[in-house]
Amino acid sequence: MVRVEKAGGVHVVHLEDRRGRTRGFELGPGFWVDGRPVTLVPDRSAANASVAAARAAASRTASGSVAVAGAPARVATGSRLFVEGRHDAELVEKVWGDDLRVEGVVVELLDGVDDLAAVIRDFAPTADRRMGVLVDHLVPGTKEARIVDAASRVAPQHVRILGHPYVDVWQSVKPARLGWERWPVIPRGTSWKHGICAELGWPHASQADIAHAWKRILGTVRTYADLEPTLLASVEELIDFVTVGDQPLG
Structure with a gap:
C-alpha cells in the first residue's frame, strides 16, 4: 500500500x-x-486526535483550569480582587471569569491607586475577608511603587498587592496577537493609548475610539496563552490569596 x-x-x-x-x-x-x-x-486517527484535542480544550477554562461543567456561580465571598480600571476588569473577566465565579470572588474597580491606603482602611480586610490588588506599571522607583509600599503596611497579613510592569494593561496582551514583534515605544508627551491606536492605523480622536480599540485588542485574547507571563503570575497569585479560607457572605 x-x-x-x-x-x-x-x-x-x-x-x-x-x-x-x-x-x-x-x-x-x-x-x-x-x-x-x-x-x-x-x-481516522488524525480526525480522532482532532476530536480528542477539541474535547480536552473544551474541558479547560480560558485560564487553563479544569472546567467545572454545570457548576452554578458561588455565592460571593467576603474577599475581593481590586483592579485599577475597567479594561483591567474586562481582561480578568475574559480569562479568569469562570474560575472567579466558581470561587465566589468579585472583581471591583479602584479607578486608580492614589488613595489605595484609604481604600484598604475602608475595606477593613480580615483573615476571612482578604483583599487582593492588581496595580498597573508597578516598577521600582515609580510613583506606583511608593504608593504600594505605603499601602502595604495598612493590613499586611490580609492584603496582597501585586502588579505588572506595563504602562497599561493593553500591553499585557502579547504583541503577536496584533501582528507586532513588540509593542511600539510611544514618545513622551503623547497619550500612550492614542499613540498605540495611531501605530495600528485605528481611529483615536475620541474616548469612544479608544474604547473601541480596546474591544478589538481584547477580542484577540483567546486564553491565558495570549497574555504575558508577568500578568499571569500576579493574577494567579492574587486569586490564590483571596480564596484561602474564604466563607460565603450571608
Whole structure:
C-alpha cells in the first residue's frame, strides 16, 4: 500500500506489486491480507486526535483550569480582587471569569491607586475577608511603587498587592496577537493609548475610539496563552490569596 487519496468523492488506495507497478482500488471489501478477507476503511486517527484535542480544550477554562461543567456561580465571598480600571476588569473577566465565579470572588474597580491606603482602611480586610490588588506599571522607583509600599503596611497579613510592569494593561496582551514583534515605544508627551491606536492605523480622536480599540485588542485574547507571563503570575497569585479560607457572605 503506497498511498490513499480521495478522488471523485471516493477513497482510493494505491497498491504496488512485486514488480513496482501500482494500481488504484476503491476502499471497501474485496481485499485479502494473509489469506483472509478484509475491508479497508479510511484512516481516522488524525480526525480522532482532532476530536480528542477539541474535547480536552473544551474541558479547560480560558485560564487553563479544569472546567467545572454545570457548576452554578458561588455565592460571593467576603474577599475581593481590586483592579485599577475597567479594561483591567474586562481582561480578568475574559480569562479568569469562570474560575472567579466558581470561587465566589468579585472583581471591583479602584479607578486608580492614589488613595489605595484609604481604600484598604475602608475595606477593613480580615483573615476571612482578604483583599487582593492588581496595580498597573508597578516598577521600582515609580510613583506606583511608593504608593504600594505605603499601602502595604495598612493590613499586611490580609492584603496582597501585586502588579505588572506595563504602562497599561493593553500591553499585557502579547504583541503577536496584533501582528507586532513588540509593542511600539510611544514618545513622551503623547497619550500612550492614542499613540498605540495611531501605530495600528485605528481611529483615536475620541474616548469612544479608544474604547473601541480596546474591544478589538481584547477580542484577540483567546486564553491565558495570549497574555504575558508577568500578568499571569500576579493574577494567579492574587486569586490564590483571596480564596484561602474564604466563607460565603450571608
